[in-house]
Amino acid sequence: MNDIGTQQAHQPVSRDTGEPDAPDLVACVRAATTAPSLHNSQPWRFRITPFEVDVYADPRRRLDVLDPTGRELLISVGAAVFTLRLAIRGAGYLSDLKLFPDATEPDLVARVSVRRPMAPTPAAEALIAAIPHRHTNRWPFARSVVPADAVERLADAARREGAVLTVANPVSRNAILGLSQEADRALRAKGRYRAELARWTSPHAGRRDGVPVTAIGPWDALEMLPIRDFGLLQPQLDRPAAQFEPYPTIMVLSTDGDTRRHWVNAGQALQRVLLTATWLNLATTPISQPVEVPGIRRLLSDGGAGKWAQIVLRVGYGRPATGTPRRPLAEVLVPDGSEQP
Structure with missing residues (x-):
């Protein structure tokens, strides 16, 4: 059972139903941008509406030599999608996920919709707590066996x-x-x-x-x-x-x-x-x-x-690693109502 949301269509939260307001989706997107990506290229963009986030691939950030098919670009975007879903779960909501929801927009990779409120499970809370601490570690590891x-x-x-x-x-x-x-x-x-x-x-x-x-x-x-x-x-x-x-x-x-x-x-x-x-x-x-x-x-x-x-x-098991920088939200947010380039 997936403990951070579902991939089936359900009725999202609506202001007309008397449900609480949706989570702060800007904060959820900010968490999503901490996801790993090839060469820290951060090949994603986001459009926020009151109860949905559209996640786009940014083909301008694809690495032509290493990734001519865009496979690793989409792996990076997928990591951001998971982190977004997890952040919404941490805010106390379930979410729906639709992959490639619009055939006319090939760069629109995912649409994440907020569903009804539900407190996160301890397992989800553990993953949420790990988000700011996850870093690629290029240093030697201890000679200890992983249990x-x-x-x-x-x-x-x-x-x-x-x-x-x-x-x-x-x-x-x-x-x-x-x-x-x-x-x-x-x-x-x-x-x-x-x-x-x-x-x-x-x-x-x-x-x-x-x-x-x-x-x-x-x-x-x-x-x-x-x-x-x-x-x-x-x-x-x-x-x-x-x-x-x-x-x-x-x-x-x-x-x-x-x-x-x-x-x-x-x-x-x-x-x-x-x-x-x-x-x-x-x-x-x-x-x-x-x-x-x-x-x-x-x-x-x-x-x-x-x-x-x-x-x-x-x-x-390794020594603490240094994190990599992240682009400001202004660079990755697509204004609502604008055309995604």
Whole structure:
């Protein structure tokens, strides 16, 4: 049972029914903007009406080299959609979710409607409390084993959003890391990739998107983990080298299809997993290089069984990580009544 809302159509809250006012949807959108996104590109826009929020993909923020199909863009938007639903639940309301509600607006990814009041469950409150603390962690993790019950909670979080989270055994882990390193080398060999990486690495204060220097993390001294090298084109950075954990916990998030709807649902599942991990005091690092090279992504998927790998995750216990900046609401809100570009 989904504890933050439903995806079926129900009657939303109406001022004419005597129900309490809808939650502060501006605050809910502000929470949604904390969702993770590829290179912190924040590829979303929102339109607020009294009892609904329309969530748009912003194609201007798609990464042409890494994400030519827009798959990772929609995963990012899906993560924002889940966070929006969760924020509405935290405000004491159920919500409805409709994906791609208007065929004439292909960038309109989701419509979230406020339903009747209902107090959030303890499980929802735990996820809500985790929202401001979730950060990608690119630092070494402790050499501690992630407990089996925590792994099962993460897998259950993915199931609740229609995805599958598989924990790699030692043999699979080594194979996945090897494929990830191969993908990373293939990407770094592309001049256009390096240029795109440089555009999204923030070298100066005041920028409200991209990956700032404070979030890049150290070099992997043994070059075992394919941590994205955001300092690749910044030789002036004095980055320390560090030894990362030799036996990381690696998980693969998959969906039972590979359509735009599956990509959005993968983003929702990813955010539920990440927030669950945060609540369990676990650190996480999305590893997307192996699913950004089509041939390697096929090796991680099981097309015959209809399972498509969407993201690889590294999970463990790590030092606190620095968050990344967020754009002001004025940049992501579409005025009600205006035409979405």
